[in-house]
Amino acid sequence: MEPAMKGPAFQVPTEAAEAASAQRGSTRRRRVSRSMIAADTPTRHWIGALGLLVFLAIWQGSAVWLRDPSTLASPLAVIQTAWTMVHAPFAGSTLGEHLATSLNRFGAGFGLAVVIGIPLGIAMGWFHRLDVVVRPLFDLLRFVAPLAWVPFAVLWFGTGFGGPLLIIFSGAFPACVIGAYGGARLVDARLLEAARMLGARNLKIMLEVVLPSAMPSIVAALRVAAGNAWQSLVGAELIVATSGLAYLMVRGQMNRTIVIVLVGMLVIGMVGLLLEWFFRHFERFVQRRLGAIAA
């Protein structure tokens, strides 16, 4: 009986018929979905290009029509001004130097939050007693908006480097702790038992079982923390600093020249996008590496 079942004369037509009917079914389903929600239709990029063009044209048009440098500057003027500021100093330094100052602050605040937050989060996820003791304090602290630290930051560390650092740190810190905590709680109990049974010590378990298991959650948290840190940096520089990208915007606002403000928004937005892109790729890279180890 079996050879007959597997014979080509029996199988081939069935497969073809199934494929044909499946295809028919899927096209019909797609047609129904198209009328239901937008996500099931392919993106038409020419409409998007049209949308951007209309947006830029309205922007350019109203800037030319208003002729008021304190209300609106055209996109062309923004790009021109940005290009000039790359060479000519504004508010004491060139655009590149302001960018370097901001990135420096960002790196320090974010780095500090990672160095303190990730180990604390893992320890809280790992030692239940520590979790019970520290969590209420952490929850209390978490509700203080990062910018509410501004007065103490200025009072304790001044407006140069230390003050903004504390604000950026308090923006990035909660995400680091929560991500590492969640990761450490997710460790597979069977892996732990296996490691214990094979005689691994606590430190070894921590480094070789808990940390790798928590890694995906940690790198996801890093991305969120970097975004928060960048936002807090903008706030810190707007309010307390006397250099950096957001300070540039403050100067533009005080001089009532909106073109400077728009240059600031453009550069800050672009750096934010680059950071997000970098951490997204870092996340994928780590996932692939961990996948390779697990396989």
Add this chain to the structure above:
Amino acid sequence: MTNGGEMSIWAQRTTALGSIAGLLLLWWIATGPAGWVDTTRFPPPSDFLESLRQITFGNYAGGDLAKHAWTSTSLVVRGFAIATVLGLSLGLTVSLSPFWRDFLMPVFNFVRPVPPLAWIPLALLWFGLGDVSKLFMIGMAASIPLVINTATGVEQIDRTLLAAARVSGASGFIWLWHVILPGAMPHIVIGLRLAMQTSWTVIVAAELLGAIWGIGKVLTAGKDDVYPGMILVGMVTVAVLGMVSTYLLTWLERWLMPWNRR
């Protein structure tokens, strides 16, 4: 699976209370008897209570605590309402109509990377220091997470469910109100939480930069007067208001998603 064994819920609560009490005790010792912390840098509990009494029953930075807290809260509530209407309608538009999604999303993605607080100088130039300016900042910044989450929410609705609703004749208002909105609600609720958080962040920053009343004004005045007690009062108030609004959102969430109640 953790080290150190699990505790009962009551043991956990007692420990939580204990650790908060421990922190308060440490605060008192460090700023008082032991003198580890300079009291011009961080206030002892007595200064904090004195500042709290002063601003609650008296006056500081142009008003009492109720006046300042109410100013900030009312701005957050109005801004959050604007952001909700704006974010939901834009989010639903781009997730239901392929044309508007294709047309608007590139512009949205061009504007989206600008962090919430970077809108502040622009708003100050356009609208000055008043309420309109702050409402613009909150509306602009807080609607962005709502748009993203509403679109994700609609995208994640089970297609079988949608098809079932369609063949049963759902369309127009019924379609939107009884199919799309409840289906997208889990993600919309996340968007609302993010929007609320953004609203508080923006209002604190905006008030730090310029305000007549508000919690940010209390913080600025405390900083300018080098008055650590009052600074701490301001921070605690911000934290408490944030906690209360999170609690109210949780309550709203239960009301919006009755099927999710536990």
